[in-house]
Amino acid sequence: MAQPKKAASIWDVARLAGVSHQTVSRVVNGSPRVAAATRDKVLEAIAELGYRPNRLARSLAGGAAESVTVLTADTSLYGPEAALRGIEKAARALDWSVQISVLDPADTHSDADIIARLPRAGEPTIIMAHDEPGMRAKQVLLDQQPHAMVAIGPYTAEELAASPWLVGMDDGKAAAEATRYLLDLGHATVHHLAIPTSTATFGGGKAHRAEGWARVLREAGREVPEPVPSGWTIAEAFKAVQPLVADPSVTAILCGNDHLALATMRAAHLAGRSVPGDLSVVGFDNTPFSAYTTPALTTVNQDFESVGRGAFELLRHRVDGSIPRPVPGWPEPELIVRETSGPPSS
Amino acid sequence: MAQPKKAASIWDVARLAGVSHQTVSRVVNGSPRVAAATRDKVLEAIAELGYRPNRLARSLAGGAAESVTVLTADTSLYGPEAALRGIEKAARALDWSVQISVLDPADTHSDADIIARLPRAGEPTIIMAHDEPGMRAKQVLLDQQPHAMVAIGPYTAEELAASPWLVGMDDGKAAAEATRYLLDLGHATVHHLAIPTSTATFGGGKAHRAEGWARVLREAGREVPEPVPSGWTIAEAFKAVQPLVADPSVTAILCGNDHLALATMRAAHLAGRSVPGDLSVVGFDNTPFSAYTTPALTTVNQDFESVGRGAFELLRHRVDGSIPRPVPGWPEPELIVRETSGPPSS
DNA sequence: GACAGATAGGTGAACGTTCACAGCGGGCGG
DNA sequence: CCGCCCGCTGTGAACGTTCACCTATCTGTC
Numbered sequence A, B: 001m002a003q004p005k006k007a008a009s010i011w012d013v014a015r016l017a018g019v020s021h022q023t024v025s026r027v028v029n030g031s032p033r034v035a036a037a038t039r040d041k042v043l044e045a046i047a048e049l050g051y052r053p054n055r056l057a058r059s060l061a062g063g064a065a066e067s068v069t070v071l072t073a074d075t076s077l078y079g080p081e082a083a084l085r086g087i088e089k090a091a092r093a094l095d096w097s098v099q100i101s102v103l104d105p106a107d108t109h110s111d112a113d114i115i116a117r118l119p120r121a122g123e124p125t126i127i128m129a130h131d132e133p134g135m136r137a138k139q140v141l142l143d144q145q146p147h148a149m150v151a152i153g154p155y156t157a158e159e160l161a162a163s164p165w166l167v168g169m170d171d172g173k174a175a176a177e178a179t180r181y182l183l184d185l186g187h188a189t190v191h192h193l194a195i196p197t198s199t200a201t202f203g204g205g206k207a208h209r210a211e212g213w214a215r216v217l218r219e220a221g222r223e224v225p226e227p228v229p230s231g232w233t234i235a236e237a238f239k240a241v242q243p244l245v246a247d248p249s250v251t252a253i254l255c256g257n258d259h260l261a262l263a264t265m266r267a268a269h270l271a272g273r274s275v276p277g278d279l280s281v282v283g284f285d286n287t288p289f290s291a292y293t294t295p296a297l298t299t300v301n302q303d304f305e306s307v308g309r310g311a312f313e314l315l316r317h318r319v320d321g322s323i324p325r326p327v328p329g330w331p332e333p334e335l336i337v338r339e340t341s342g343p344p345s346s
Numbered sequence C: 001g002a003c004a005g006a007t008a009g010g011t012g013a014a015c016g017t018t019c020a021c022a023g024c025g026g027g028c029g030g
Numbered sequence D: 001c002c003g004c005c006c007g008c009t010g011t012g013a014a015c016g017t018t019c020a021c022c023t024a025t026c027t028g029t030c
Helices: A010-017 A021-028 A036-049 A055-060 A078-093 A111-117 A132-144 A157-162 A171-184 A196-200 A209-219 A234-240 A242-246 A258-270 A288-292 A304-319 B010-017 B021-028 B036-049 B055-060 B078-093 B111-117 B132-144 B157-162 B171-184 B196-200 B209-219 B234-246 B258-270 B288-292 B304-319
Strands: A067-072 A097-102 A125-128 A149-154 A166-169 A191-194 A252-255 A280-282 A299-301 A334-336 B067-072 B097-102 B125-128 B149-152 B191-194 B252-255 B280-282 B299-301 B334-336
Touching: A010 A021, A010 A036, A021 A036, A055 B055, A067 A078, A067 A111, A078 A097, A078 A125, A078 A304, A078 B097, A097 B078, A111 A132, A125 A132, A125 A304, A132 A149, A149 A304, A157 A166, A166 A304, A171 A209, A171 A252, A171 A280, A171 A299, A171 A334, A191 A209, A191 A258, A196 A209, A234 A242, A234 A258, A234 B288, A242 A258, A252 A258, A258 A280, A258 A288, A258 B288, A288 B234, A288 B258, B010 B021, B010 B036, B021 B036, B067 B078, B067 B111, B078 B097, B078 B125, B078 B304, B111 B132, B125 B132, B125 B304, B132 B149, B149 B304, B171 B209, B171 B252, B171 B280, B171 B299, B171 B334, B191 B209, B191 B234, B191 B258, B196 B209, B234 B252, B234 B258, B252 B258, B258 B280, B258 B288
Parallel strands: A067 A097, A067 A125, A125 A149, A149 A166, A191 A252, A252 A280, B067 B097, B067 B125, B125 B149, B191 B252, B252 B280
Antiparallel strands: A097 B097, A299 A334, B299 B334
8 A cells, every 4th residue: 555656635535527627626616616426536536545635735826724833932841832732722623733843042033033933924923922933923813814813812801802812811810819828828928939920020910920929929018029031941940949948937829830849849848948847938820730749739729721722722713814713711810729838838 | 114015026126137038047056157247136126125935835845845844743742852853953954844744642643644634745854753653654655755754762772873864772682781870779579650652662673661671671681570561641651550569569760751751749748658778760752841849750851952953954864865965963862860760678 | 160068047837725606407487 | 488696616816935947138159
């Protein structure tokens, strides 16, 4: 089996079935205006030749795109990885193809560079990055092809409602909830080990983690300690969090994600501070491993995979111009209390 | 800026520069047979129109592919994720585009299905999956387009040398090393919590983790306990490992990857067995978090990102028919001893 | 001073599909 | 019995490239 010969084209099928190439096209695309007998002949020829439509040609000719390009931050981060997974799943179910292109914060991306990432003009695109290159990409695409782009990120309900090309969850609200929880436990204040995107736009977006944390502290009339900026890697977090765990007055740390939380736990352990006895640690994202650390991590669940799926659905509707059907919902971020949080010891 | 108009084509550039479309093509592709003056005119026109070649059209017309399709297992696994990252990085550096398509073990994939994943016949492809669908995909592509495919997986040095389309590291050897280490520590035997791909082909591939583990045990004349099969998720591993941690005669467990190891540590902790006092745990992959668990995980480092990069390089050379240059090497798997392993207590 | 060979550039077809439109019958209303 | 519309099908041109091949013009050689 499996002849290494050239793949059959629509013309080969047409010849074999004794019809025109256009009729084959109609059958393939499920047009209703084809007689049943003809359809069968064509279908038979398709089966015999093992014909498969060529995606490239289809797109070139201006047909349906059936392809998404995902512009993303580093996929070693759990959020982007999970969202990508959701997108891929949803796309695969509809037989769309998925391109990925990582926006490296180290590169400077000109507008043209970003457009060059797309296989063709108007290529449906999902942006998953709220750092500088991500924001720039968003702007470029918004200018050039607003109908064929969707951005995933931390947005408030109002932002989501105002911009039909935005998809995401309100990180700020979730961070607020977690902070309030720690305050209610009796902690005088809560410190924050922040992910890069959170500090970069700190004070800007209402939906960012650091912002939600700070808001609750202010509202409660507590001291708002300077957030401690960390890089994305665990190693960087481990280094950045040292002063925090060394300070006995620090009794609660809200971490920008579960990796940072793990680094914090490790650092606390080495500094001789017990968790949650001396120090409460709360993570973010409910990364799969977080339920299995010892002690198990208290964290905020985020269903990134569903968000990815939702982004894909929205994009699809925007592209084909159908009524912007409400994006299928997903679970709100939710605090999951496990073992790393408790009342302060003193 | 940024007119939402249709993108400029090669013809628009040709018209503006006062040359033929072919000359533009030559300039774009860096053909030497263009007069300097003409080239400048064309370049100027390109700049003015913001022209970017259309990838789709280029591929359709039979030009260089500049595109890879990655057929992969679930990207939530560290190995595939890291390798994909390596591929994407290498591809981006050369301005190639990357498609991803996940092979779901739940689906039955017919040969035609697999071919249908490719945007076009002959599309350069990398396969990263050693489960059933992955093996099938490998076979299909080997039949149809051996010159445009590369497979990543656990292979021995001999397999690698024999099949120029294979790339990978010898997991079996690494597992053997880890097992020998535990034996040398004084453990009577070593138990194995196995990843799905390892048990599925258990006894088959010499390069599989379970195989390397069993080999060392046999060579040392030790009892070879039945390997305990686990699913990929931490939750599944946690469940699967229960009998092992409950058994006081079990003093050392080699885990198929770091996630399984984390589950094992957690289970051991809940069962009241201390690590490494009562039980030594060794993981696999050196997943980023593994250095920051408490106690820090002893594991086997695997540089998947480099392997991914190597696979891309190899593919590129195979596609353009250049001498199969030796794939740039990468670090051999290496045991990293941290805190979860030690001599048996009794 | 004619001719081979190189050098620069152009022409038309091909890639595999969709889109816009034209044609051709047959049924049905007048 | 004529004409009209509708259901089905075919024709030709696009889409944006590259490829194979052809045509000028210039250079140098004998």
